[in-house]
Amino acid sequence: METAIEVRDLVVKRGRRTVLDGFSCVIPRGSVTGLLGPSGSGKTTLMRAIVGVQVVASGEVTVLGHPAGSAPLRRSIGYVTQAPSVYADLTVGENARYFASLHRLGAAEAEAAVDAVGLASHRDQLVADLSGGQRSRASLACAIVGRPEVLILDEPTVGQDPVLRDELWDHFRRLAAEGATVLVSSHVMDEANRCDRLLLIREGALIADDTPAAVKREAGTDDLDQAFLRLIRRQGVAA
Numbered sequence: 001m002e003t004a005i006e007v008r009d010l011v012v013k014r015g016r017r018t019v020l021d022g023f024s025c026v027i028p029r030g031s032v033t034g035l036l037g038p039s040g041s042g043k044t045t046l047m048r049a050i051v052g053v054q055v056v057a058s059g060e061v062t063v064l065g066h067p068a069g070s071a072p073l074r075r076s077i078g079y080v081t082q083a084p085s086v087y088a089d090l091t092v093g094e095n096a097r098y099f100a101s102l103h104r105l106g107a108a109e110a111e112a113a114v115d116a117v118g119l120a121s122h123r124d125q126l127v128a129d130l131s132g133g134q135r136s137r138a139s140l141a142c143a144i145v146g147r148p149e150v151l152i153l154d155e156p157t158v159g160q161d162p163v164l165r166d167e168l169w170d171h172f173r174r175l176a177a178e179g180a181t182v183l184v185s186s187h188v189m190d191e192a193n194r195c196d197r198l199l200l201i202r203e204g205a206l207i208a209d210d211t212p213a214a215v216k217r218e219a220g221t222d223d224l225d226q227a228f229l230r231l232i233r234r235q236g237v238a239a
Contacts (some may be wrong), residue, residue, distance in 0.1 A: 001029060001030070001031070002028065002029045003026050003027070003028060003029065003030060004027050004028075004029040004030075004031075004063070004064060004150060004181035005025075005026070005027040005050055005061075005062070005063050005150065005151075005181065005183070006026050006027075006060075006061070006062045007023060007024055007025050007026075007046070007049070007059070007060075007061050007062075008024050008026075008059055008060045008061075008062075009022050009023075009024055009058065009059040009060070009103070010022070010023040010024065010046075010049060010056060010058075010059035010060070010061060011023075011056065011058045011059050012042075012045050012049060012054060012055075012056050012057060012204075013057050017070045017203065019042050019045045019204050020042050020045055020046060020049075020151065020204045021204050021205070022059070023042070023046065023059070023204065023205070024206070025199055025206060026183070027181060027183060027197070027199075028196075028197070029059060029179070029181050030176055030177075030179050030180070030181060030183040031176055031181060031182070031197060031232045032172055032173060032176045032182045032184065032194070032195050032196050032197075033182070033183050033184070033195060033196065033199060034184055034185075034186060034191065034192050034194070034195035034196070034197070034198045034199065035047070035184065035185040035186070035201065036185070036186055036187065036189065036191075036192055036198060036199070036200050036201070036228070037187065037200060037202050038187055038202065039187055041201045041202050041203060041204065042201055042203070042204040043154070043185040043187075043201060044082070044154055044185065045204075046201070047079075047152050047154055047183065049061050049068060050063060050068055050152060050183070051068065051069070051077060051079045051152055052067075052068040052069020052070070052073065052156055053069065063076075063077065063150060064076055064149060064150065070145040071100060071215070073150075074105035075103060075146065075148075076147065076148055076149045076150060077148050077149070077150045077151075077152065078143035078144055078148035078150070078151045078152065079141070079143060079151075079152045079154075080136075080139050080140050080143045080151075080152070080153045080154060080156055081154050082131040082154050082155050082158070084127075084132075084136055084138065084139040085136045085139050085142070086127050086135065086139050086142055087127060088126070088127045088128040089123050089127075090126070090127060091123065091125055091126055091185065092114055092122050092123050092124070092125055092127060092130070092138050092141070093110065093111070093114060093123040093124060095127060095138055095141070095142055096110035096111070096113050096138075096141050096145055097144075098113050098131040098142075099143075099145050099146070100113070100145045100146070101117065102146070103146035105145065105146065105171040106177040109145055110145055111123070112145075113142070113144050113145035114141050116141065116144065116171055117137040117138070117140050117141045117144075117168070117171075118137060118164055118167060118168075119134065119137050119138060119141060121180055122134060131159075131239070132159050133158075133159035133160050133161075133164075136156060136158070136159065136160070137160075137164075137168075139151035140153070140156055140168075141157065144175070145210045147180070148180065149179070149180060150180070150183070151172075151175060151180055151181070151182045152183050153172075153182065153183065153184045154185050155186055155187070156168065156184065157183050157186065157188075157191065158167075160216045164176050165191075169191070169194045172184065172194075173194070176196070182231065186213060189224045190224075191213060191223045192212055193212050193224065195212060196211065197209070197210065197211055198210065198211070198212055198215055200215065200228055200231065202232055202235075205235070207231050207232060207235050208227075208228075208231055212224065215227050215231075218231070219231055
């Protein structure tokens with residue numbers, strides 16, 4: 001498959017701590033790739049490097065054939081951070097229309113994005129009055145309104161109810177089917193089975209890069225939580 005994102009020998013340091021140490025991976029176009037691991041494992045740092053907003057010590061990150069953060073990518077990447085990135089003094093609809101205008105799109109596209117994240121009934125509500133989960137969905141609407149070629153989602157389903165989580169994952173899969181590349185971080189292993197590929201990361205190191213079925217087969221278990229634990233233990237023995 002054609003490559004959308006390539007990370008080669010990436011090193012990121014914060015003070016004396018090395019967050020990512022020689023990290024490498026390839027993410028194919030038109031896929032949903034899950035970036036999974038415990039809190040503090042380096043998931044957000046990797047995502048920031050792919051978006052191009054992370055200071056790196058060394059290594060290369062290429063997105064759609066361009067260096068991460070370069071000008072040609074500005075309209076091609078959608079990024080949803082853990083903290084909602086919307087204007088609290090605007091309504092959900094006004095936020096969506098504003099971000100749509102940045103892509104020279106109109107109200108119809110903005111409304112479609114709001115509908116896609118399940119906020120149609122809150123379209124005229126101020127973001128300041130939304131719950132935390134609703135604010136996260138408002139951020140997602142603003143990220144997808146421009147139909148980006150690459151969508152980077154940092155734990156987008158945290159705080160969402162099970163029904164909405166299922167609907168959001170269905171939407172992520174539709175985006176991939178239409179050709180978008182979706183990278184979703186999570187620390188919830190039951191979401192991993194929804195992905196085409198998995199990147200399992202721990203303490204800044206990649207311990208698995210394969211399909212969910214292959215990861216489970218390699219670990220000798222049908223339970224992804226157990227698979228993750230077994231791969232970690234194997235890594236410790238090898239080290």
